[in-house]
Amino acid sequence: MSEYVVELKNVTKRFPGVVALKSMSIGIRPGEIHGLIGENGAGKSTLIKVLTGVHNPEEGEIFVDGEKKVFRNPVQSREAGIACVYQELNIVPQLPVVDNVFMGRAVKKGLLLDYPRMCKEAEDALKTLGHPEIDVKMEAGKLGTGLQQMVEIAKAVSLDAKLIIMDEPSSSLGKEEIAQLMDVCRSLKARGVAILFVSHKLEELFELCDRVTVMRDGEHIVTEDIENMTEDSLINAMVGRTLDNLYPKEFGEKGEVWLEAKNINEAGVLHDVSFKCHAGQVTGFAGLVGAGRSETMRAIFGADKIDSGEIYVKGEKVSIKKPQDAIKHKIAFLTEDRKGQGLVLGQSVRTNLILANMKGFSNGPFLDEARIEESGKEMVKSLKIKTPSLDEVVGQLSGGNQQKVVIGKWVNIDADIFIFDEPTRGIDVGAKIEVYRVMNDLVKAGKCVIMVSSELPEILAMSDHVVVMRGGRVMANVERDSKHFNSDDIMKAAWGGELD
């Protein structure tokens, strides 16, 4: 019997022009939670795809329980006991939970589905996960994101998987749901299931994992017991250089109130939301997922209709009914979902940069190509957008660079108020720091910045003022110099506690 339940030995995977995995080895012990980290492009996804049989490596071997295996397709990997919960959930929202759990491997009795047995097994799997309350006949789409993920995990559990790969499982979850997810991971571990936990969030790795493997440029850098690692040593291993400071906060000069909301109501979503944001400051919005932060921003921006409430920009009452109105008042909104709402992925960097201000880049009805070219080049330089050219299709850029294109789009309308909704989600450490630098530059230029974030360390490091929300209500306003400006108190408020 081997020490490892699943082991990769010296696996090399080449793609034209790049070596995605260079003689990569990793061993996962039975019943351990094994963290896997690396910057975007480090080869984590390729590694997962090799394990799940999506990619066939050119060199190297895969062992399951000490036995050599070759996976030619995902089914063979699944049959060997490897399951994967992908970052983007593979749920068919219209189908009941049970069909989702058994997707692709229906249990049959004769020619027909053995539905009662499928339901029973799905129920059992969910019970194991501590979620017996999920009705397996309910449409999966009606569940929240966290519970949908449980359905995905139930899929893996019902397979009796030996190894469950979780690819950034927490990226779309709130604090509460992440805690639940971690409990589930621990209970799976207690049952002897090994978990390969891929994450960008270091604190999760420290909380959950037994061992951790760091990858960089397709190579194995280090595998170590998590106790022997520190946040700094992990980051060093990951980026191959020392990052002096994860959060390079700089301060602007506090100016007038540029954005004020008074008693904004949206039935069932927002209740009497009021807050003030100053020029030259970063106002952080903290809270759990579903606290109504993004909804507040959408309401301010005119993306959703509000029932009542007043919005003041630079002291003047404004009426914002649609995004165009907000843009007229120089408000920029960097949405949480940059691919779905921020960019036209199939279009060029050039076009995306002028998306919000085509009028400004036109002479009469015609686009001023020369000016677009010039400002585009300038933007690429000033924001350090890594793109081969302005004609590159945005969908081909990395997450961090896509985010910079979105920022550029709004800088181009000469906005005064920048709303960043989860600006650093899903981008790697290096790109995060650059996004923070952009925020610094904005506040130093006297702009008003709002940052919605679910990552408390980010909120604490970057904000001058924090608005805490819960259930569509503002729970607390915390200034940077207040004694409540710490993670415990802000969490307390986010959970509904009173701050004295």
Add this chain to the structure above:
Amino acid sequence: MKKNSSAKELMQKLGTLAALIILCAIFCITMPDKFPKVGNLMNILKQASINCLIASGMLCCLITAGIDLSVGSNCVLCTCTIGVLVQNFGITSPIVLVLVGLAVSTCAGIVNGLLLTRLDLPHPFVSTMGMKNVLWGLALVITGSKSIGFTNTGIDGLMWIGGGSIGTVRDAGGKVTFPGIPFSFILVIIVFCIFHVFLTKSALGRQIYCCGGNAEAARLSGIPSKNVLTFVYALSGFMAGMAGVVSVGRLASANGNAGQTYDNDAIAACIVGGASFNGGKGTIWGTLIGAMIMAVIRNGLNLMGASNDVQYIVIGAVIILAVTIDVVRNKMEAKARKMAAV
């Protein structure tokens, strides 16, 4: 890199252009005494005009990830409206007839757009399919389901748009040596040049591509997506109307039951020319080539004496083949990208 991407575009265009040339070459070889005659080639241009005009509007709909199934009926309604005005009201002023015809079709297009954007119907498939039937019915109602002939009704000027040619050369004996370039095709070229400038150089044109690529991102960037979409369907209606005007002279009659294949032909021309049902893609010159491919196939098969039924089968196969090639090419591109990105 700029060169690289435009080289890629060029390849794509040349791909369909090459298909057109190969197709012509095949017909030239198999029917050297019929196909490559000047008269026949001019005929092809004339035959392609109606489809080209309709396809230009359809292209805009497809770029927004939509579709306009009502163009065929809309085109016929325009022709029938003109027919009724001539027959029942005795109007013969070409300007009035053209303006009324275009106005009717544009209004129908606006209705399509409003149904889609203001009633939030789930997909333009629904609104335009409904409108297809409504307009078809209207065309039959106003004509009393009867065919109206235009010959000798005193509107020769109007009929010249669809049937006339420029630059006809006759020899001393009055025999036609060069039939002239059909005016309808010259109209197509003018319209397509305007479309090219509109789609590539104007802000509204760029917005059409953006709405198609990602409507929500466009909306949240302050692009009035609903107005853009309404405009696109109005434009599609307008172009269907223009095709209707051309068909007055081309068919010399107004028949409520004509134009059954117009919708499909237009969609096919766009798709063969590189547009995608997923939106955000497609060029006007690609569409022109696509329409020419369709017209050449029809013409060639006709000359070979193939009956209508065989033509349908061949054209169907060509559409599927063209899209398959496009899909395969996209997959290969995506794969190459992914590999470069990992």
